Amino acid sequence: MTSMTFGRAINAGLRRAMEQDPRVLIMGEDVGKLGGVFRITDGLQKDFGPLRVVDTPLAESGIMGTAVGLAFRGYRPVVEIQFDGFIYPAFDQIVSQVAKMHYRSRGTVKLPLTIRVPFGGGIGSPEHHSESPEAYFTHTSGLRVISVSNPQDAYTMIQQAIASDDPVLYFEPKRRYHVKGEVDEAAAPQLPMGSARVVSEGSDVTLVAYGPLVPTARDAAVAASDEGVSVEVIDLRSLAPIDFATVEASVRKTGRLVITHEAAQSGGVGAEIAASITERCFEYLEHAPVRVTGFDIPYPPARLESHHLPDLDRILDGVDCVLDRPSSLAGVVSGSAAS
Amino acid sequence: MRIQVSLHTPVRHPENSGSFPTDPYVQLVTPDGLRTPDPLYDRWIEDIDGARLQELYIDMAVIRRIDTEATALQRQGELGLWPPLLGQEAAQIGSVRSLRSSDFVFPSYRENGVAYCRGVEPGDLMKVWRGNAGAGWDPYQVNMAPTQVIIGAQALHAAGYAMGITRDGTDDAVISYFGDGATSQGDVNEAMVFAASFNSPVIFFCTNNQWAISEPVTLQAQVPIANRAPGFGIPSIRVDGNDVLAVMAATREALDRARSGNGPTFIEAVTYRMGPHTTADDPTRYRDSAELERWRLKDPLTRLQALLVSMDLFTEEFAAEAARRADDVAAELRAACLGMPDPLPADVFAHVYSEPHSWLDRQQEQYSRYLSGFAGEENR
Numbered sequence: 090m091t092s093m094t095f096g097r098a099i100n101a102g103l104r105r106a107m108e109q110d111p112r113v114l115i116m117g118e119d120v121g122k123l124g125g126v127f128r129i130t131d132g133l134q135k136d137f138g139p140l141r142v143v144d145t146p147l148a149e150s151g152i153m154g155t156a157v158g159l160a161f162r163g164y165r166p167v168v169e170i171q172f173d174g175f176i177y178p179a180f181d182q183i184v185s186q187v188a189k190m191h192y193r194s195r196g197t198v199k200l201p202l203t204i205r206v207p208f209g210g211g212i213g214s215p216e217h218h219s220e221s222p223e224a225y226f227t228h229t230s231g232l233r234v235i236s237v238s239n240p241q242d243a244y245t246m247i248q249q250a251i252a253s254d255d256p257v258l259y260f261e262p263k264r265r266y267h268v269k270g271e272v273d274e275a276a277a278p279q280l281p282m283g284s285a286r287v288v289s290e291g292s293d294v295t296l297v298a299y300g301p302l303v304p305t306a307r308d309a310a311v312a313a314s315d316e317g318v319s320v321e322v323i324d325l326r327s328l329a330p331i332d333f334a335t336v337e338a339s340v341r342k343t344g345r346l347v348i349t350h351e352a353a354q355s356g357g358v359g360a361e362i363a364a365s366i367t368e369r370c371f372e373y374l375e376h377a378p379v380r381v382t383g384f385d386i387p388y389p390p391a392r393l394e395s396h397h398l399p400d401l402d403r404i405l406d407g408v409d410c411v412l413d414r415p416s417s418l419a420g421v422v423s424g425s426a427a428s
Numbered sequence: 429m430r431i432q433v434s435l436h437t438p439v440r441h442p443e444n445s446g447s448f449p450t451d452p453y454v455q456l457v458t459p460d461g462l463r464t465p466d467p468l469y470d471r472w473i474e475d476i477d478g479a480r481l482q483e484l485y486i487d488m489a490v491i492r493r494i495d496t497e498a499t500a501l502q503r504q505g506e507l508g509l510w511p512p513l514l515g516q517e518a519a520q521i522g523s524v525r526s527l528r529s530s531d532f533v534f535p536s537y538r539e540n541g542v543a544y545c546r547g548v549e550p551g552d553l554m555k556v557w558r559g560n561a562g563a564g565w566d567p568y569q570v571n572m573a574p575t576q577v578i579i580g581a582q583a584l585h586a587a588g589y590a591m592g593i594t595r596d597g598t599d600d601a602v603i604s605y606f607g608d609g610a611t612s613q614g615d616v617n618e619a620m621v622f623a624a625s626f627n628s629p630v631i632f633f634c635t636n637n638q639w640a641i642s643e644p645v646t647l648q649a650q651v652p653i654a655n656r657a658p659g660f661g662i663p664s665i666r667v668d669g670n671d672v673l674a675v676m677a678a679t680r681e682a683l684d685r686a687r688s689g690n691g692p693t694f695i696e697a698v699t700y701r702m703g704p705h706t707t708a709d710d711p712t713r714y715r716d717s718a719e720l721e722r723w724r725l726k727d728p729l730t731r732l733q734a735l736l737v738s739m740d741l742f743t744e745e746f747a748a749e750a751a752r753r754a755d756d757v758a759a760e761l762r763a764a765c766l767g768m769p770d771p772l773p774a775d776v777f778a779h780v781y782s783e784p785h786s787w788l789d790r791q792q793e794q795y796s797r798y799l800s801g802f803a804g805e806e807n808r
Contacts, residue, residue, distance in 0.1 A: 153584075155585075158587060161573065181581070253782070
């Protein structure tokens with residue numbers, strides 16, 4: 090076991106994937122000498138050369154489209170999108186080309202792209218640097234979407250994403266890049282990736298989170314336990330597909346479900362979880378599932394983001410709601426007692 | 429080594445009545461079938477003798493016949509849609525017959541003649557348009573990507589594939605086909621940036637057929653399209669797209685540049701889409717018949733026929749042979765289209781992912797149960 094930061098763990102995972110497979114290429118803006126604006130690719134161009142760690146022109150569609158061509162040629166490109174808000178120029182190539190080529194070609198063309206996206210807010214950035222665009226991609230068949238929350242998963246799952254023959258969106262919670270954790274570098278990643286993880290067990294409420302909000306959810310569970318409420322925290326890890334079996338098993342035990350994410354609420358990952366869990370185990374639910382999320386607004390200026398991002402207290406407010414305690418959501422959520 | 433950027437200045441031809449009539453293009457055979465010398469481009473086609481000219485004619489006759497047959501099949505309700513290539517035979521044959529099998533092609537949706545020459549079976553040409561499959565052929569059997577409907581997206585795939593060739597250290601090349609409308613797309617322009625920056629062995633082959641559905645090329649460009657590429661650091665050639673020899677000469681020059689490590693080339697083949705954009709289109713709403721008649725005088729097959737006549741090579745026997753080859757392919761195409769089995773219900777779920785996917789597995793299982801509820805119903 091080695092103690093390393095989240096960012097360093099991704100770097101180590103990338104390095105290992107490149108060592109094991111000469112077809113793995115890294116490409117993106119500033120990924121070479123600079124090592125990326127977050128230094129996630131630090132040192133890789135020095136060790137693997139500019140043909141395997143490619144600084145590209147500043148054109149996101151160009152990066153994605155040329156990665157498609159490289160995959161046609163048998164390479165396994167790992168593409169870095171510099172910031173979440175910059176992925177939209179590449180959207181067409183991702184949803185129309187990357188996602189569909191395997192289906193269209195009846196499996197003859199594989200596009201094993203890994204698309205790394207530093208995402209989410211909480212670091213005081215200017216506009217277009219703090220977005221959570223994951224729902225666009227969970228809605229697109231042909232893509233896999235994962236989001237990691239700790240250094241061990243970051244290390245393991247980047248290798249799983251690269252090894253997968255399917256295209257994978259790999260969302261990195263940028264505000265957690267400097268968090269340290271223990272990483273077992275000897276652990277061999279096993280497919281399939283993306284089973285959800287029970288972070289801490291509980292019996293009263295299931296709290297589902299992913300990426301940057303997993304530590305916040307865990308803190309909320311600790312705070313709730315001080316009030317005598319036992320919260321089970323689940324880290325989804327995979328957003329498409331979602332490991333519903335793990336969530337369902339938890340909800341059958343607790344009867345109450347709260348989902349939290351930074352992304353806007355409507356049409357989001359939380360909506361999918363609420364609907365799917367209601368379909369799968371309605372009879373076990375003591376209360377309608379509740380979402381504690383970012384608001385349906387463009388990502389706000391930095392001095393407003395603390396209002397937008399779910400924090401420990403807002404998550405506890407959601408927990409109160411599903412326990413039929415007084416909460417800001419009471420009366421908003423169907424089935425709640427308005428008090 | 430970095431490329432020297434140069435824009436060739438071929439001889440002017442007064443009969444060039446495209447959208448930019450004063451701009452020169454390479455032409456080696458006049459519309460009357462007269463072979464005219466060209467000091468820059470003759471050397472690329474020195475090996476094309478009478479027999480090869482006859483083969484090129486047969487190629488063009490065959491793909492014209494494929495086009496006619498497919499259009500008829502669409503009118504008979506057998507295809508959902510067809511994008512005709514009528515008038516563009518020389519552009520497709522002159523370029524594809526310059527490639528070797530290990531080169532890779534990234535087409536748009538109209539390069540059905542190119543696909544046929546790459547070895548795609550006639551029935552497989554129909555699959556996409558009949559609605560049987562998202563892609564008609566295995567791209568790796570013919571080294572040609574599936575048809576591309578998103579305008580210009582394939583130019584980037586070609587640029588990326590060419591980057592892969594450079595890494596592999598081979599002397600293969602890539603050609604990407606797109607239309608005049610695609611040159612307005614960001615992807616085509618980004619592809620040129622990437623190809624120039626990485627000095628990649630790719631040919632950007634713009635089939636300027638004057639119309640993007642109802643929009644004339646003048647809505648896409650205010651200068652000849654070939655003039656844009658040098659701004660990216662890419663040499664370009666403007667060529668008479670109805671002259672199969674000129675297209676071949678230009679493509680061979682571009683391939684030579686690619687194979688020798690000197691990077692990308694842009695070719696603008698000036699031609700005309702004689703038919704509609706697709707079988708769903710009505711070009712009489714947006715263009716006049718006089719324009720069509722002007723272009724009919726430049727027909728690529730008539731032109732090559734006139735050249736062959738002047739060489740005493742268009743004999744009755746040869747004409748019959750060409751017609752027979754075209755008819756045979758058309759018959760094969762029709763039989764394959766009509767005999768094509770419908771896909772199975774389970775195929776709707778197949779190949780979305782390479783590996784198991786819990787969401788889709790669940791939906792597939794549910795739909796399978798739903799379908800099984802109808803089992804034996806027709807017997808009741």
